[in-house]
Amino acid sequence: MENNNRVTGFRFHYDDLLRFSGYTSVLDKDGQDTLWLSVYYSEFEHAEIEANLNKIYTLLHSDGDEDVLPFLTVDSIHYCTFGNSKPFRIRVRNILNDNYTNFYIKKADASRLYGLELEDILSFNRINFLIYEDTLIEEHILGIPGDIFIKEHLENCSDQEKSQIAKEFVKFNERCMLGLLGDMRSYNYVIIPTHDFDQVVYRIRAIDFDQQSYEGQLKIYLPQYFKENQKMVELVNEKLKPSSVEQYRKEVRSAIAKRALASQLRLQQLLDIMKNDRISTVDYITQLKTALQKLTYNTQFLKCESMGEILETGLRFVVRNYQHTNIRR
Structure with missing residues (x-):
């Protein structure tokens, strides 16, 4: 720091x-x-x-x-x-x-x-x-609190805007999981509308970070599983095809890999500190690394002994896949 x-x-x-x-x-x-x-x-x-x-x-x-x-x-x-x-x-x-x-x-x-x-x-x-x-x-992070936006503004958005919000929620969901940021209920993020020529572009941004790399349940790191986000999940199912959802998830993984490579020294310094810190409990660490191994088939997760190691293993997995894809091209 x-x-x-x-x-x-x-x-x-x-x-x-x-x-x-x-x-x-x-x-x-x-x-x-x-x-x-x-x-x-x-x-x-x-x-x-x-x-x-x-x-x-x-x-x-x-x-x-x-x-x-x-x-x-x-x-x-x-x-x-x-x-x-x-x-x-x-x-x-x-x-x-x-x-x-x-x-x-x-x-x-x-x-x-x-x-x-x-x-x-x-x-x-x-x-x-x-x-x-x-x-x-x-x-202070500017934006409309997610719960207020869902309650008071979402229904008034055009079909194009709803599709764009659905895309952003998919990307936000993926970013939270890859970064192990938990508890992103609707009141823990904001919706940021930005005017761009003849349209309004929406972004979703986290505002509360107290559940970073702590919980053992994988679902805690996926905003889609919170009942407070049910309207957003319904929007994704209504507006996006499965192929589009997978495309947006890949875009997020690519963007995170690029940022990780661009800030390699700073990121590694932070990860080294996290690996030596007791952020969570042994039970939560075991629960999360087992779930991630089942999800990704990456056995390296099972060797992790701290939340910092789990996060590092996941980010390395994303970076390697990004580099391998670029080499093939």
């Missing part, structure tokens, strides 16, 4: 934000509880915390440039009571133009850090985060 400028020396902990003196519930536009709390602090605590959060904003977005500090103010601090990470969502506003930016402060854990690094290396998405001891500072 230090080699990639992820570690900061700025002294601020997640636990510092837990000193709030009160809170109110945050409601959505329909008046429903979002399970986020808007927290507030005593006058003395607020001044100190706001100054620290503004400084963190500059570290995350402008390498600590302090010239902008007089123009920053913290609009809100929200605390999430849902899930296992209990994040704080910070909204910082520039008072000169009223533009605002969100970022998150969470407890750092190994799975989440590995997931963020792998996302940055192997996906087409770049991600910005910082670490101080056991505190993780993570940029």
Whole structure:
């Protein structure tokens, strides 16, 4: 992490934000509880915390440039009571133009850090985060939460857009399995619409990485098996032929192989650390490597003794197949 400028020396902990003196519930536009709390602090605590959060904003977005500090103010601090990470969502506003930016402060854990690094290396998405001891500072990922998109927007999409979303879900499903990123229920990823000439192009991007290389069940790494994604699975079955599904899966494997080869040293350094870390339990490791061996017929999985080795074996399998295909051509 230090080699990639992820570690900061700025002294601020997640636990510092837990000193709030009160809170109110945050409601959505329909008046429903979002399970986020808007927290507030005593006058003395607020001044100190706001100054620290503004400084963190500059570290995350402008390498600590302090010239902008007089123009920053913290609009809100929200605390999430849902899930296992209990994040704080910070909204910082520039008072000169009223533009605002969100970022998150969470407890750092190994799975989440590995997931963020792998996302940055192997996906087409770049991600910005910082670490101080056991505190993780993570940029906000723009997009429409998957559960909200499925509920409020999917039905209004054109047939062409639905076909494009189905393709993206197939690719997302494949990326999660190859990268061993688990628990991608609809509220753990976002749908990103982008206007391109006369059409809207959709992308799917993970936003929660706390189930990176942990679970033993292979299905946990395949978003298609979560009931929250049932509408997306139905869309794939309706809009895509089996041959198209296999084509898109191959495209993902090819793209990941290219990124793995392009970032070979950085990826190997991360994998070496993961191999020596006890990310998961022995039972989960045995369960997952056995399932992957049955799926791929690759007996190398059975020799793995850690989640890092399982991930490395899978990526090497993808890279070798990519290289072998290119040699034949």
